[in-house]
Every structure is written in structure tokens, then in C-alpha cells.
Amino acid sequence: MSPSRRLSLALAWLGLLLVAGWWVGQHLQVSGDLRKFMPAARTPAQKLLIDELGEGPGSRLLLLALSGDAPDTLAGQSTALAEALAGDAHFTLVANGAAAGGEAMLEAIPARLRPYRYLLSPTLDTHAFDAAWLADQLDARLQDLGSPAAALIEPLLPADPTLEVLTLAEAWQPENAPRQLHGVWFDRAGNQALLAVQTTAAGFDPGGQQAAVEVIERAFAQVLGDSPAQLTMTGPGAFSVEVGGRTQREASFIGSLDGLVFALLLLIAYRSWKAPLLGALPLASGGLAGLGAVALGFDGVHGITIAFGFTLIGVAQDYPIHLISHQRPGLSPWDNARALWPTLGTGVVATCIAYLTFLVSGVEGLKQLAVFTIAGLGVAALATRFLLPGLIDTAENGGKAFDAATSPAMAWLWARFSRWPRLGVVAGLLLAVASAAVTGFAPGSFWQNDLSRLTPVPAHLLALDGELRGELGAPDVRYLVVLQTDDAEAALQASERLLPVLQRLRADGRVQGFDLASRYLPSAATQRARQTRLPDAASLRATLEEALADSPFRSDVFEPFLADVATARQAPPLTATDLAGTPLAARVDGLLLRGDHHATALVALSGLDDPAAVARAIEPYGAQLLDLKQASESLVAEYRVRLLWALALAALLLLATVWIALRDSRRVLRVLAPMALTTLLMLAVLRGLGIELNLFHLVALILAAGLGLDYGLFFDHAGDDRDSQLRALHAIVVCSLATLLVFALLATSSIPVLQAIGSTVAMGVAFNFVLALLIVRQTAVDGPPAPSSRDLARSRL
Known part of the structure; x- marks a missing residue:
């Protein structure tokens, strides 16, 4: 051309x-x-694993720690940071221990839902709505108005003389609240100001998590000023962002270096x-x-x-x-x-x-x-x-x-390789048996099912995450109590029936705390029962007049209260859908998973001490303790079995493909033998070194097998013609060096996935090359003598 x-x-x-x-x-x-x-879930536990990893209360929680300055400065920074994040659409919840009183609850319950406070609060479960109780409440409010809390109480009094908002505030506070210092949360040592942030983005949305982390970092930079304080973030989202950034940096570096060296290799080779x-x-x-x-x-x-x-x-x-x-x-x-x-x-x-x-x-x-x-x-x-x-x-x-056949370097290499002894059938079988024995009898587990062992998150960050969760009483990321029902109402009722059991487990020290959706949103049945305890408008007005008989309060002040009770008495029960757009929705949605024809109530646990005892206690109530670690391991194991069967079928199809191409059983065996032996040797080396195999090793074995097949096919293609052998050797040397380069670089990565693939494939390239030479190469017919070392020194590859 x-x-x-x-x-x-x-x-x-x-x-x-x-x-x-x-x-x-x-x-x-x-x-x-x-x-x-993730493999398709086949069991209820596995399905919940997938849902929880993406939407559960633990997956969207970021834990923040401010350190490195005086406690009062850190407290001010915590308050400023919480205010900056509170109105951002990337977050559904920002908590630092401040504003835990009435103002916070008024924000949590918007005006359209405020009449529901009597249906959400447990007050009516233990008190009758009569004159005596109302009189006691009004007397308490009179004392409150003479206390430092007057500025908070006075605006609430006309609509809420019983302070149900503050009752809800107390009921909704974390059961194991962190230490308060300067009005915000601190660790027990008083060195770190703590915040808990729940993201809008699901745990399986790395882009959304990345955006949330960037918002937090920008907000912290603005409140930092000249302070030497530092921000530390932990939690699934923070870890995914950190690992994603590190993976991108390493992949970019390895890719750039590999591209440069590969280009240089081809320049030298050709x-x-x-x-x-x-x-x-x-x-x-x-x-x-x-x-x-x-x-x-x-x-x-x-x-x-x-x-x-x-x-x-x-x-x-x-x-x-x-x-x-x-x-x-x-x-x-x-x-x-x-x-x-x-x-x-x-x-x-x-x-x-x-x-x-x-x-x-x-x-x-x-x-x-x-x-x-x-x-x-x-x-x-x-x-x-x-x-x-x-x-x-x-x-x-x-x-x-x-013409690669004229390269003195190739001639010299081929002459040296030709002196290597061939690997006969007996030696090959002995090598295969020995490799299989090492693989089968090596100590330890053969497969690695524990996904946490593959995490590239630094150990000190994992340890810090555990410490912060302990300080904040954050939910356990491994165990969940699960109640599966037909709809959301049944799920809420089931969790209400489970509440006494959970309280008993907490009293016995089996758990330190728990959180469930019915704590924020009672079932419709419970709300209706509380509605029946609310007096009608005429009765309530009469009861209020009686309670005010010896009180300095005027009755007309409490018209908003009468209106709210009348609304609550007639309103339909509040549902999870009604909470959309409110801070309560974030808490309920994370603990109440709703599908088209089913619903699941979750109970988040903290400080779990005895999983077996908890599982036994909740079982009679139709609940189960879900071990996310065990569910993930079963999911991985089932997927691996399916993949191995598919690989077995692929091996038969591969054998058929090579047979159709070569039409000679001896050639077919000679071409496939290096690939098969390499696979056995790789397994033996990995297991001999105590490495438990994971899914990424399987991917690497497939890739290495494909490379080995190519080496065998091209050495076979060369036949016994010396020039063809030299050209094939040149091509395979360049190919193997290029492949070895990129995967050897991957083997140096700090990311376990890249490291597993890189080290396995690099080892496979070496084994495949050597075994192809020992098994597939044929004796050359005629040809010039190998060049001398002087000729070789004057030549290039």
C-alpha cells in the first residue's frame, strides 16, 4: 500500500x-x-443485606470529630459547622448535641403535623386527660415561667401547656447520649467535638457520598479560620470516598507509567x-x-x-x-x-x-x-x-x-531455551499432583468469604470509627434486628410488641441501646387508641376551666391548645408518607423499609454484648437477629459456586474450540497443558503462602489462563521452522514483558483488589511462558548457529 x-x-x-x-x-x-x-439475593437475610447496605441507618451515617484546639473553640466550630450543614440538601440529619430542646422539636414537627404530638407522645398511655392532671401541668408551667427556661417555655404555652413537644424531645433523644461540653457533644476525654451526619445519598451511591463529603470539607474550611483544628470523618460513605480517591490516584499513576514503559518497549523491540x-x-x-x-x-x-x-x-x-x-x-x-x-x-x-x-x-x-x-x-x-x-x-x-528472525538476541535466547529439558508426560503429571496436593492440604481456609478482609481502609481509621461509634452510641454496623411483615402498619405494631423485650435486654446489659421506627411513629392502632383518650371539645373546655380555677392563667390564652386537641381527635393516623420532607422522615425511613407488598421494621442496636442471647429473646416475637457479616459471606459463597460451575462449562467449550482449530489430539494436549499446569501452580503458590482465595483471584486465574493459551498456540503455530520459532519467540517475549510490567505494577498497589489481580496474573505470565517453552516448543530443523556473545552485544532486541 x-x-x-x-x-x-x-x-x-x-x-x-x-x-x-x-x-x-x-x-x-x-x-x-x-x-x-452484588449477587442477586436469594434469601430474606441476603435481600436485607443489600437493602441495609444501601439504605439502612448505618450506611448513610457519617461520624465527624473536631480536634486539635481548645474545647471551647472546638465547641464553637461544632456549632458553626452544624448550622452550615443543617440547611443543605445533601443531609437529612445533622446532630451535635446542641438545640436538643423545644426549638429542635418544633423544627422536627412542622406546623401541619404539630397537632399529632398527642398521638406520637406516650403521655396518654399513662395519664388520664382530666382536670387534676391538667392542673398539675399548669402549676408546673407557672414554676417554669419563673425559671431560666422561661424564654423557651412561654412561646409554647398557649398551644402546648403540657409540653408534649418537650416530652417527645426527651423520648427521641439518643439513649446513650455523648458527654456534653460547652453545649455540644464531646468524647469522654473532652478532646474531640463530635457530630453525627446522615446523608441524603444512599450508602451505595459513591457520587452522592463524594458530594456530601466535599460539602462538609468546604463548610469546615470556612469555620476553621486560623485555628489549628482538624476534621476527621469516618463511616461507610467517608471510607468509600477515601478509597475511591486513592484507587483513582494509583490507577492513574500505574496507567501513565505503564503507557510510557510500554511505548519504550515497543520502540526498542521494533x-x-x-x-x-x-x-x-x-x-x-x-x-x-x-x-x-x-x-x-x-x-x-x-x-x-x-x-x-x-x-x-x-x-x-x-x-x-x-x-x-x-x-x-x-x-x-x-x-x-x-x-x-x-x-x-x-x-x-x-x-x-x-x-x-x-x-x-x-x-x-x-x-x-x-x-x-x-x-x-x-x-x-x-x-x-x-x-x-x-x-x-x-x-x-x-x-x-x-524481521525478528534476524535478531541475534532472539537467536541467542532460543539457543539457551533449546537446552532446557522438555517436560515429559510423567514429569508433568508429577508436577500436577504435587501442585494439587499443596493446594488441597495447605492449612487454613481455601476461600476468603470475609469481605472486610478485602477492605483497603487503613486500620487506624477503622479503629477510630469504632471509637466514635462507641462515643456517639451509633448503631452497630454488623447486627440488626429484623421484623418482616406484609405492610408498614404491621411492621410498626410488631416493633411495638418487641419494645418491652428490648427494654429488658438493655436493663440486663445485653445491649446498651436501640432505635426503632415506632419510637418516632407509633402504629395507626396505637394512635387510634390515644385518640380515644382525648376528650371532645366541650369536655376538654370544661376540664380546662376546672383546672384553671386556682390558676392565674386566663382560659382564653389556651384556645390554640383546644384547637390542636380537637384536630388530633378527628385526624387520620399519621403515616410514614405524611412525614415526607420533615426531619422525622430521615429517622423513620432508615428503620422502616417499605416495598410494594411487604415491609420490614429494623431495630438498630448499639453496644451489643451477647448476640446469641438477643437472638433467643426476640425469636418468639417473630424477629430475627441479622448478622450482616454472615449474610454477606453466604452471598459470596453461593455466587462463587455458581461461577465455578460456569467456569467448568467454559473449560469444556474452550477444549472444543482448540480441538476444532488444531484437529490433532497431541497438539491440543500440548497447547492446553501449560495453561492447565500454570493454573495448578498458581493455586499451589497462593495456598502454600497461606493466601485465602477470593473472587478477584478467580478473575485473575481466568485472565492468566487466556494468556497461557495464546503462548501455547503461537509456539505451536511456529512448528519446527527456526525462523518462525524466532518470530514467535520475539512476539511472546514482547507480549509477556508488557503484560508482566502492568500487572507487576498492580501488585504493588495498596488496594487489595488490584494487588490480588496484579500479583496473581504476574505470576501466571511467568509460569505460562516457561511451561510453554518446556512443553510446546519443537526442535528446529536446520538453521544457523547461535550468535556469539560479541555478536549479541552489538545487537538490539
């Missing part, structure tokens, strides 16, 4: 990529909902600046194709899908390397691509079969990953086959075509 036609093809290809990139940018919606990477550019085009095409496929097939693609997808389709960088390394004088790039296509296509199809298992995983995120990877690899391979040959200049180095 002439230079002008090559330039035209390159420009057209780049133009197509730009158009595809624009289309993807217009249609791709990136999602942050981590539940897309002695041409065009090679890195040519190698990037199929990979870019595959990446855009993957993004386009998930944009068409799903409502939104998760950010994790994009990150992992580009990692997995990184194997596509091998395709142009094979094409360029196998190019030889006298052979057009089109004929070269045509000759390589059966081998390259077999590897691509086999790799895609492995990722097909993700489509039956039951996890939407993995389905997206499968579509992304299969589309990306397929398009990258097709681009290498049908477009890239048109861009290859066979004589760009002063008219001399590049």
Missing part, C-alpha cells in the same frame, strides 16, 4: 474513533451503585516510532467498542466495569505485537495477517468463552464486564486482522524490512 493510502486509512481510522468516542460520550451513563456488583502508535489503534478500537456495547445493552455502566474492563482487554495489546513480530521480507502484511488469523482467532474465541461465564453469574456488574470484554477483544482482533495490515510499512528503515 502506498504511503498516501496508508495515511488516508490512518486518518479514516482515527476519524472513526473520534466519532465513536463522541457517540459513547453522548450515550454512556456511568453508574455508581455498587449493588450492581526500532520504530510507528510501532507504539500502531499498537494503540486496535486497543483503542476495542475499548470504545466495549463501552458502546454496554451503553447499548444496559441502562448505565458502572465505573468498576470500565476500570476492570480496560484491564481485561489489555490482552488485546498482544494482537498487533504478534502481527508485527511475525512480519517477514517478501510477505505482505495482508498475507501475514491471513496466515496468523486461525491462531489469533482461536485465542480470541477461547478467551471470550471464559468471559461468557460472567453472563450467567447473576451479577449485573459482571454481565456488563463480560459484554465489555468480549466486544472489546473481538473488535480489537478484527481491527488487527482487517485494518492494521494496511498501516504497516514493510520497508521503513532505510528500505530494509524488520
Whole structure:
């Protein structure tokens, strides 16, 4: 192809990529909902796990600690920060211990709901609404007006002479309230001002959590002034933001470094600046194709899908390397691509079969990953086959075509490798048996089901989170009491029946505190029962006149009180829907999960001392103690079993694919043996080092197996022709070095997920390369002698 036609093809290809990139940018919606990477719940406990992780009271709670200055300064900063956050739409609750009295309750109960205070308050459960009780209340108010609290009491008195608002305030206060210092919450040592903030965004919304954290940081910067005080945030949302930022920084650094070194490697390998550019085009095409496929097939693609997808389709960088390394004088790039296509296509199809298992995983995120990877690899391979040959200049180095078969370095390497003993059948079987024995009999658990062991959150932050939860009496993040019913009313009634049991457990020291929705919103049955205890308008007026007989208060002052009671007596019971837009909604919605045909009441526990005793005590009331850790482990275990069965089916399909391509049982076994032995060796090394395997190791094993299959196929493709062997060696050395580089860098990451994949795949690359040489290579027929070390010193790769 002439230079002008090559330039035209390159420009057209780049133009197509730009158009595809624009289309993807217009249609791709990136999602942050981590539940897309959770398996489908199969049990009630697992479903509650998913709901609780996203919407429960613990998942949306951020704990803030201000430290590093004098207590009075910290208290002022706490107050200013709480005021700055209170009106922000990113938060449904901001608490620091201040304004815990009537003003706060008036804000919690807007004017339209204020008459309901007599239905929400437990007062009428123990007191009769008669003249004697009202007289006692009015006498108490008279004394209150002569106290320092007069400024607070006087505005409430006409509508609320019994101070039901303050009764509710006391009932709704945290049961284990932190220490108060200078009017706000502090830790017991008095060194940290504490705040509890509940976000509007769900726990599974990293974007929303990120926005909330940024609002808090900006507000703190404004109240900080010249103070040396510091802000510390803990909680699921804060941790996800911290880990997400660290992951992005590390991925960016590793990606940039890998790109630079990969370009340098290709420049050295092919002695041409065009090679890195040519190698990037199929990979870019595959990446855009993957993004386009998930944009068409799903409502939104998760950010994790994009990150992992580009990692997995990184194997596509091998395709142009094979094409360029196998190019030889006298052979057009089109004929070269045509000759390589059966081998390259077999590897691509086999790799895609492995990722097909993700489509039956039951996890939407993995389905997206499968579509992304299969589309990306397929398009990258097709681009290498049908477009890239048109861009290859066979004589760009002063008219001399590049030929890896003439490289002294390759000849020297092949001569050394040829001296290695072959791995025979017996030796291979012994190696397989030994690896299997190490894998099977290594001490410790084989699988890692504990998701907390994978957390990249620093240990000191986890410890601080535990300390702050203890100080604030925040709910336990592992255990929940669950009541499952048909509707919200039944759930509230069930939690009311459970209340005496919970109070007894608290008195016995089994729990330090608890919180449940019926504490803020009684059931409709309870509200109706309290309505029956409210006197009618005439009776209440007469009762009030009798109570005022010896009081200095005038009866006409209490007309708002009479109106509120009359409204409460006739109003329909308050429901959770009626609380929308009020501070109460945040508390109730987190503890009362409502579906189309079911509802679940949650009881958040703090200071849980004896889970077994709590479980036994609540069981007769239809409640269960949900262990979120155990539920997550069962979810992971069930998903893993399903994935392993799918992988077993994929292995059979892969075997069939290779058989169809090679049509020779000995060649099939020779090509597959390095991949199979590498998998066993990797498992043996991991288990021998005491590493418990997780789902990310499985992904890494699949990726490493695909690489091993490619190495075996191309060594087999070379046959016994020495020049073909050298070209195949050149391609595989460059491919393996490039792959080893990126995954070795990932292995140095502080993120456990990246570390697990990086170290496993890097190990697999080394094993696959060595075993392919020991098993697949054939003895060369004829060929010149290996170069001397002097010749080698004068050569380049």
C-alpha cells in the first residue's frame, strides 16, 4: 500500500474513533451503585443485606470529630459547622448535641403535623386527660415561667401547656447520649467535638457520598479560620470516598507509567516510532467498542466495569505485537495477517468463552464486564486482522524490512531455551499432583468469604470509627434486628410488641441501646387508641376551666391548645408518607423499609454484648437477629459456586474450540497443558503462602489462563521452522514483558483488589511462558548457529 493510502486509512481510522468516542460520550451513563456488583439475593437475610447496605441507618451515617484546639473553640466550630450543614440538601440529619430542646422539636414537627404530638407522645398511655392532671401541668408551667427556661417555655404555652413537644424531645433523644461540653457533644476525654451526619445519598451511591463529603470539607474550611483544628470523618460513605480517591490516584499513576514503559518497549523491540502508535489503534478500537456495547445493552455502566474492563482487554495489546513480530521480507502484511488469523482467532474465541461465564453469574456488574470484554477483544482482533495490515510499512528503515528472525538476541535466547529439558508426560503429571496436593492440604481456609478482609481502609481509621461509634452510641454496623411483615402498619405494631423485650435486654446489659421506627411513629392502632383518650371539645373546655380555677392563667390564652386537641381527635393516623420532607422522615425511613407488598421494621442496636442471647429473646416475637457479616459471606459463597460451575462449562467449550482449530489430539494436549499446569501452580503458590482465595483471584486465574493459551498456540503455530520459532519467540517475549510490567505494577498497589489481580496474573505470565517453552516448543530443523556473545552485544532486541 502506498504511503498516501496508508495515511488516508490512518486518518479514516482515527476519524472513526473520534466519532465513536463522541457517540459513547453522548450515550454512556456511568453508574455508581455498587449493588450492581452484588449477587442477586436469594434469601430474606441476603435481600436485607443489600437493602441495609444501601439504605439502612448505618450506611448513610457519617461520624465527624473536631480536634486539635481548645474545647471551647472546638465547641464553637461544632456549632458553626452544624448550622452550615443543617440547611443543605445533601443531609437529612445533622446532630451535635446542641438545640436538643423545644426549638429542635418544633423544627422536627412542622406546623401541619404539630397537632399529632398527642398521638406520637406516650403521655396518654399513662395519664388520664382530666382536670387534676391538667392542673398539675399548669402549676408546673407557672414554676417554669419563673425559671431560666422561661424564654423557651412561654412561646409554647398557649398551644402546648403540657409540653408534649418537650416530652417527645426527651423520648427521641439518643439513649446513650455523648458527654456534653460547652453545649455540644464531646468524647469522654473532652478532646474531640463530635457530630453525627446522615446523608441524603444512599450508602451505595459513591457520587452522592463524594458530594456530601466535599460539602462538609468546604463548610469546615470556612469555620476553621486560623485555628489549628482538624476534621476527621469516618463511616461507610467517608471510607468509600477515601478509597475511591486513592484507587483513582494509583490507577492513574500505574496507567501513565505503564503507557510510557510500554511505548519504550515497543520502540526498542521494533526500532520504530510507528510501532507504539500502531499498537494503540486496535486497543483503542476495542475499548470504545466495549463501552458502546454496554451503553447499548444496559441502562448505565458502572465505573468498576470500565476500570476492570480496560484491564481485561489489555490482552488485546498482544494482537498487533504478534502481527508485527511475525512480519517477514517478501510477505505482505495482508498475507501475514491471513496466515496468523486461525491462531489469533482461536485465542480470541477461547478467551471470550471464559468471559461468557460472567453472563450467567447473576451479577449485573459482571454481565456488563463480560459484554465489555468480549466486544472489546473481538473488535480489537478484527481491527488487527482487517485494518492494521494496511498501516504497516514493510520497508521503513532505510528500505530494509524488520524481521525478528534476524535478531541475534532472539537467536541467542532460543539457543539457551533449546537446552532446557522438555517436560515429559510423567514429569508433568508429577508436577500436577504435587501442585494439587499443596493446594488441597495447605492449612487454613481455601476461600476468603470475609469481605472486610478485602477492605483497603487503613486500620487506624477503622479503629477510630469504632471509637466514635462507641462515643456517639451509633448503631452497630454488623447486627440488626429484623421484623418482616406484609405492610408498614404491621411492621410498626410488631416493633411495638418487641419494645418491652428490648427494654429488658438493655436493663440486663445485653445491649446498651436501640432505635426503632415506632419510637418516632407509633402504629395507626396505637394512635387510634390515644385518640380515644382525648376528650371532645366541650369536655376538654370544661376540664380546662376546672383546672384553671386556682390558676392565674386566663382560659382564653389556651384556645390554640383546644384547637390542636380537637384536630388530633378527628385526624387520620399519621403515616410514614405524611412525614415526607420533615426531619422525622430521615429517622423513620432508615428503620422502616417499605416495598410494594411487604415491609420490614429494623431495630438498630448499639453496644451489643451477647448476640446469641438477643437472638433467643426476640425469636418468639417473630424477629430475627441479622448478622450482616454472615449474610454477606453466604452471598459470596453461593455466587462463587455458581461461577465455578460456569467456569467448568467454559473449560469444556474452550477444549472444543482448540480441538476444532488444531484437529490433532497431541497438539491440543500440548497447547492446553501449560495453561492447565500454570493454573495448578498458581493455586499451589497462593495456598502454600497461606493466601485465602477470593473472587478477584478467580478473575485473575481466568485472565492468566487466556494468556497461557495464546503462548501455547503461537509456539505451536511456529512448528519446527527456526525462523518462525524466532518470530514467535520475539512476539511472546514482547507480549509477556508488557503484560508482566502492568500487572507487576498492580501488585504493588495498596488496594487489595488490584494487588490480588496484579500479583496473581504476574505470576501466571511467568509460569505460562516457561511451561510453554518446556512443553510446546519443537526442535528446529536446520538453521544457523547461535550468535556469539560479541555478536549479541552489538545487537538490539
